[in-house]
Amino acid sequence: MNDDRENLRFIAQCIDHVDRYVDGNHERFAADEMVQDAVLRRLEILSDACGRLSEQLRERHPLVPWSGVTGFRNVLAHAYHRVDVERAWSVVVKGLPLLREVITAELEDG
DSSP states (O other): OHHHHHHHHHHHHHHHHHHHHHTTOHHHHHHOHHHHHHHHHHHHHHHHHHHTSOHHHHHTOTTSOHHHHHHHHHHHHHOGGGOOHHHHHHIIIIIHHHHHHHHHHHHHHO
8 A cells, every 4th residue: 555655646746737737728738739748748657657556446446447547648658649639638627636536535544
């Protein structure tokens, strides 16, 4: 669980960074390549950290599409020329809030 806690804290930091970069503003995200680059990089390393979470932790949270999260990391790292920034935006507004809930719950329980 110690490794999980460290990864959970790191994932929470990544989510905080993404929230700060976009500030809930799709237009800002869509118009600024540097913001897109920063968000995509954070999503990549966040996804990698999710892949390092224990199987027990992931099993406690079946609503999170863990294989999709880690699969998205592979797209960001290896198929970067095909990354759809609108898909990334969807992850930011739909996926990260659920992930934040899980992270918060796990850190509070530990």
